[in-house]
Amino acid sequence: GAVVSQHPSRVICKSGTSVKIECRSLDFQATTMFWYRQFPKQSLMLMATSNEGSKATYEQGVEKDKFLINHASLTLSTLTVTSAHPEDSSFYICSARDGQNYEQYFGPGTRLTVT
Amino acid sequence: AQSVTQLDSQVPVFEEAPVELRCNYSSSVSVYLFWYVQYPNQGLQLLLKYLSGSTLVKGINGFEAEFNKSQTSFHLRKPSVHISDTAEYFCAVRGAAGYSSASKIIFGSGTRLSIRP
Numbered sequence: 001g002a003v004v005s006q007h008p009s010r011v012i013c014k015s016g017t018s019v020k021i022e023c024r025s026l027d028f029q030a031t032t033m034f035w036y037r038q039f040p041k042q043s044l045m046l047m048a049t050s051n052e053g054s055k056a057t058y059e060q061g062v063e064k065d066k067f068l069i070n071h072a073s074l075t076l077s078t079l080t081v082t083s084a085h086p087e088d089s090s091f092y093i094c095s096a097r098d099g100q101n102y103e104q105y106f107g108p109g110t111r112l113t114v115t
Numbered sequence: 116a117q118s119v120t121q122l123d124s125q126v127p128v129f130e131e132a133p134v135e136l137r138c139n140y141s142s143s144v145s146v147y148l149f150w151y152v153q154y155p156n157q158g159l160q161l162l163l164k165y166l167s168g169s170t171l172v173k174g175i176n177g178f179e180a181e182f183n184k185s186q187t188s189f190h191l192r193k194p195s196v197h198i199s200d201t202a203e204y205f206c207a208v209r210g211a212a213g214y215s216s217a218s219k220i221i222f223g224s225g226t227r228l229s230i231r232p
Binding site: 032034036042043044045046049093095104106107108109111 | 151156157158159161205209218219220221222223224225
């Protein structure tokens, strides 16, 4: 089946630094990728939707200058958390939609801890 | 736009007992419906999905769900649960293909299923 990978799986960074999370579709081309955030014991909240080669569309309340999304190719999207703060600590999950069959697949998630 | 309501935040059940996790949705267009399971500190795993056709959908691990359009519900059931079913379960909705709102999967708040021996 279709596989979506994320790297790193866990990252710890200091407050004020930036961290990049990669999301890759391994065996299909993802025309659209989605980034979700999940706080402990809560649901997944959609942060933004990105189409390959276009600017991302952010959900209401998500700071686009803080969460930079790049979808430069059909198999790779990156989320950069800039000037991270402890309140940005969360589980970030990406999802990729197959341009052929319209199915959406989820990555294993990245746990970000900001100290 | 679509929305999903999971009526129970926690459901405790004894092992080998049946279970039903409730999910209701709201949408002005036709939808696709999903159930995902998330084990502690892990990502999401798709249990089952409804796209069209038969309203009774069978998934992995012995789970099934029934789409009820008149009730706008998509409840998840399992006739006999096991300790290993302890996890968080998310109901999700997406607009059917062809609609602009089809671009997003929206999740419910989740139901924590805890199995007691």
